[in-house]
Amino acid sequence: MIPIDPLWLLVLPLLFAMGWFAARLDFRQVQSQQRTDFDELAAGVEALLEDNSQEAMDRLLAAIRQNPEALGLQKALGRYYRQKGLPDRAIEVHLALLGRTPLSDSLREQLVLELAHDYMAAGIFDRAEQSLDLLRPGTLAQQALALKLDLMQRQRRWADALTIAQQLSQAANDPQAYRIERFHFLMELGEAAKAAELISDHPRLQAGSEPVLGLHVCGVCGFQTRRHYWQCPGCHSWDGLHLIQ
Ligand SMILES: [Zn+2]
Numbered sequence: 001m002i003p004i005d006p007l008w009l010l011v012l013p014l015l016f017a018m019g020w021f022a023a024r025l026d027f028r029q030v031q032s033q034q035r036t037d038f039d040e041l042a043a044g045v046e047a048l049l050e051d052n053s054q055e056a057m058d059r060l061l062a063a064i065r066q067n068p069e070a071l072g073l074q075k076a077l078g079r080y081y082r083q084k085g086l087p088d089r090a091i092e093v094h095l096a097l098l099g100r101t102p103l104s105d106s107l108r109e110q111l112v113l114e115l116a117h118d119y120m121a122a123g124i125f126d127r128a129e130q131s132l133d134l135l136r137p138g139t140l141a142q143q144a145l146a147l148k149l150d151l152m153q154r155q156r157r158w159a160d161a162l163t164i165a166q167q168l169s170q171a172a173n174d175p176q177a178y179r180i181e182r183f184h185f186l187m188e189l190g191e192a193a194k195a196a197e198l199i200s201d202h203p204r205l206q207a208g209s210e211p212v213l214g215l216h217v218c219g220v221c222g223f224q225t226r227r228h229y230w231q232c233p234g235c236h237s238w239d240g241l242h243l244i245q
Contacts, residue, residue, distance in 0.1 A: 078114055087122035094118055109140050116147055125155055142171060149181075153236055158188040184230055184238050204230055215245040 043055075075097070081090035094115045098108065112134050119128035128151055135144045145168050152161035162185040165178040179198055186195035187204055196205055212228040218241050223234030225241065232240045 075111065075114060078118065082118055082121050085121075087118045090118040091115065091122065106139075109135055109138070113140055113143060113147070116144070120147065120151060120154070125151060142168070145171070149178075150236070153181075153231075156188070158185045161185050162189070180238050187230075212243065214243050216241040217244050218242075 075094075078090040078093040078097075081087070081093065094111055097103075098111050098115065103111070112131050116128045116131035119125070119131060129148070132144050132148050132151070135141075145164055149161060149164045149168065152158075152164060162182060165182045165185065169175060169177040169179075169182070183195045183198045183202060184204070186192070186198070192205060195202070213226065214228075216225050216228050217223070218232040218234055218237070220237045220240040221232060221235035223232050223241075225233065228241055228243065230241075231238050
C-alpha cells in the first residue's frame with residue numbers, strides 16, 4: 001500500500017473550511033480572497049506531489065493564516081509539526097491561535113494543552129509546566145495530569161511524580177493504576193520497603209547498584225543500549241529493556 005502523507009488529511013478540511021469562509025463574505029471580497037487562498041493551497045498541493053514537505057507545510061501555513069476560521073485545521077497543523085520533530089513551529093501556530101480573540105473556554109483549554117505538549121517536545125520544561133498550571137480543573141484534568149506525570153519524570157522529580165501517579169490512580173478509582181511507575185518512583189526515592197508493598201517480587205528489589213552490561217533492547221520503542229536501565233532512555237517506559245546478548 002502507498003503510504004499517505006498526513007498533510008493530505010489537512011488539505012481536504014481546508015477546502016471545506018474555505019468554502020464556508022467564502023460564503024460569509026461579499027462577492028468582491030470573495031473573488032480576491034479566494035484566489036489568494038486557493039493559490040497558496042494549490043502551491044501547497046503541488047509541493048506535496050513533488051514530495052517537498054517543507055515547501056508544502058510553508059504553503060499550507062500561509063493558506064491557513066489567510067483563513068482564520070479554520071481553527072480545527074490549525075490545531076491539526078500544530079500537532080503535525082510536533083510529530084515531524086518541529087516543536088518550534090507547533091509553538092508558533094498554537095501561540096498565534098491563543099493570541100486571537102474571541103476564543104471559547106473549551107478551545108482555549110485545548111490549545112493550552114497542545115502548547116504544553118509542544119514545550120515538552122521542545123525540552124522547555126518550565127514553560128510546559130506553566131502552561132499546564134493555566135488549565136482549570138475540568139474536562140482536560142486527566143490529560144493534563146498524565147502530561148504532568150511525563151514532565152516530572154523527564155526532570156527526575158520523583159516525589160512529585162509519585163504524588164501525581166497517586167492522584168491519577170485515585171481519579172481512575174483503580175488502586176492498581178500506575179503501579180509499576182509508583183514502584184520505580186519509590187525505588188528512585190530510596191523507599192525500597194514501600195516499593196515492595198506494591199510489587200514484592202520485582203527484580204529491582206534484588207538488583208545491585210551496578211547496571212547489568214550487554215546489549216539491551218526496549219520492547220516498547222526498540223531503543224538499543226549496551227547497559228541496562230530500569231527506565232528506557234528512548235521512550236521513558238519502565239521495565240521495557242531486555243538483555244538480548
Ligand atoms: Zn523504549
